[in-house]
Amino acid sequence: MSLFAGLRVIDCASFIAGPAAATILGDFGAEVIKIEPPGAGDPYRALAAMPGYPRSAENYTWLLDGRNKRSLALDLKSAAGRAILLRLVESADVFITNMPLGVRGRLGIAHADLSRGNPRLIYASLTAYGEVGDEAGKTGFDSTAYWARSGLMDQVRASADQPPARSVPGMGDHPTAVALYAAIVTALLRRERTGRGGHVETSLLANGLWSNGCLAQAALCGAEFFPRPPRERAPNACAHHYRTRDGRWFILSMLNEDRQFPDLVQALDRPDLLTDPRFASTKARHDNAAALIAVFDEVFACRDLADWRARLDAHGLTFGVVATPSDIAHDHQARAIRALVPLADSDFLTVSSPFEIAGEAKTPPHRAPALGADSEAILREAGYEMHEIAAWREAGVIG
Structure with missing residues (x-):
């Protein structure tokens, strides 16, 4: 029941x-x-x-x-x-x-x-x-x-x-x-x-x-806000979005640069970035974020998204593909977690409510x-x- x-x-x-x-x-x-x-x-x-x-x-x-x-x-x-x-x-x-x-x-x-x-x-x-x-x-x-x-x-x-x-x-x-x-x-x-x-x-x-809530609470605490800069001058190159050779975008989210930056440069086949004094530490990378963004822009534009997905995944790096609505039907992970489920009596999928309860089956979705x-x-x-x-x-x- x-x-x-x-x-x-x-x-x-x-x-x-x-x-x-x-x-x-x-x-x-x-x-x-x-x-x-x-x-x-x-x-x-x-x-x-x-x-x-x-x-x-x-x-x-x-x-x-x-x-x-x-x-x-x-x-x-x-x-x-x-x-x-x-x-x-x-x-x-x-x-x-x-x-x-x-x-x-x-x-x-x-x-x-x-x-x-x-x-x-x-x-x-x-x-x-x-x-x-x-x-x-x-x-x-x-x-x-x-x-x-x-x-x-x-x-x-x-x-x-x-x-x-x-x-x-x-x-x-x-x-x-x-x-x-x-x-x-x-x-x-x-x-x-x-x-x-x-x-x-x-x-x-x-x-x-x-x-x-995060920014609302900052404002409630009297925080000083800074205008968002153009993409090329973002403050952190390792938490930023990039375009691949086939015109697709993805976003890096590296919150532990000290540990993860060596893995990133391996995925990029750019070991020289480890010894470049502009990028040798987290502080240096932040101080020279615009320069590092320019380097990453050039590197990521050399390969297609599928290639970068495999490389970044192989090194355990956190990133997210900027999906288009047309991508959603082909998202195998979304199907695996039953975020997308079949609509009864049709050839369509539909979006399920966003949580599951162990041992409780949802009612199969039927047409409105x-x-x-x-x-x-x-x-x-x-x-x-x-x-x-x-x-x-x-x-x-x-x-």
């Missing part, structure tokens, strides 16, 4: 971070009911068709975060739709939402509203900027609240004279989903011990600051549902009669 078998989750959220937390629960066997407005459904369904996104015949973003869920198309602006939701919540264990705080109040689906009918409910709330303070009601996405506001967008620019670096879709949402999942599971543990449900929350801003595909079945299970369902469908309450 799956770890969360019997756990009922209502995903009443949109886009990525909130729904992705429900996806993780579903990966471990929870029943997830996705609540969506009739008509277009969760706006996330249309994200992959936005300008600038990769083109595919598959709705790849929805395929990822909508897997293993059942879709109920329900108009929560109607009294009947809200009544249906309240009945479903009575038997739910977890309710996830990222609706604006004011909207929750107007719809009667705030924590205080739902917990009255189900005091064991775990109410999981996601916001952009938190639930208190002047910006509590402010809307935001991971690009704004996680990436830009946290300082990450500024700090990863190529150099101080370059524009801030744009994020990629879901880059802050998926880590935030893990935090929301952690809050939910922690609350479930407390419920097991006390019988009480409760309200848990996280925000994109809090997770952005946590992700940028069409909008409202399970509306009738869910309502029948909730005790509604077919004539009621038909009337609601006619009135547009369900889709």
Whole structure:
């Protein structure tokens, strides 16, 4: 039996971070009911068709975060739709939402509203900027609240004279989903011990600051920051990125230069660098980093990435290939650790949630549902009669 078998989750959220937390629960066997407005459904369904996104015949973003869920198309602006939701919540264990705080109040689906009918409910709330303070009601996405506001967008620019670096879709949402999942599971543990449900929350801003924690803490300690220099003048040649003959990039990460620099020069077939006074010690290498970068640029441009991977691996050196999205499907290590798993009834792989529990098998990922595909079945299970369902469908309450 799956770890969360019997756990009922209502995903009443949109886009990525909130729904992705429900996806993780579903990966471990929870029943997830996705609540969506009739008509277009969760706006996330249309994200992959936005300008600038990769083109595919598959709705790849929805395929990822909508897997293993059942879709109920329900108009929560109607009294009947809200009544249906309240009945479903009575038997739910977890309710996830990222609706604006004011909207929750107007719809009667705030924590205080739902917990009255189900005091064991775990109410999981996601916001952009938190639930208190002047910006509590402010809307935001991971690009704004996680990436830009946290300082990450500024700090990863190529150099101080370059524009801030744009994020990629879901880059802050998926880590935030893990935090929301952690809050939910922690609350479930407390419920097991006390019988009480409760309200848990996280925000994109809090997770952005946590992700940028090292530099955020430096700033909080009054540290002096230095503008990032151009690549050719980086302060450490042994923790830097280089381009190979076939146009690929990789990054070295040598944090123990005293021990590892001799291994590196062997891999490079450049023993002369050991006796060059500019590079003979860690301090000298840092003082002459620009000169060493120029040497490394010339050397690494003489061989293809595959050759350098073999050489650096043979000498036990830490480095990372700068992968492109097209590389991911061919990443054998990612398959070995089940970070990439087969999508049932298809020829595709999909990205699994990022942790495993020994002895617990995840639910095989199945395709995300069409909008409202399970509306009738869910309502029948909730005790509604077919004539009621038909009337609601006619009135547009369900889709």
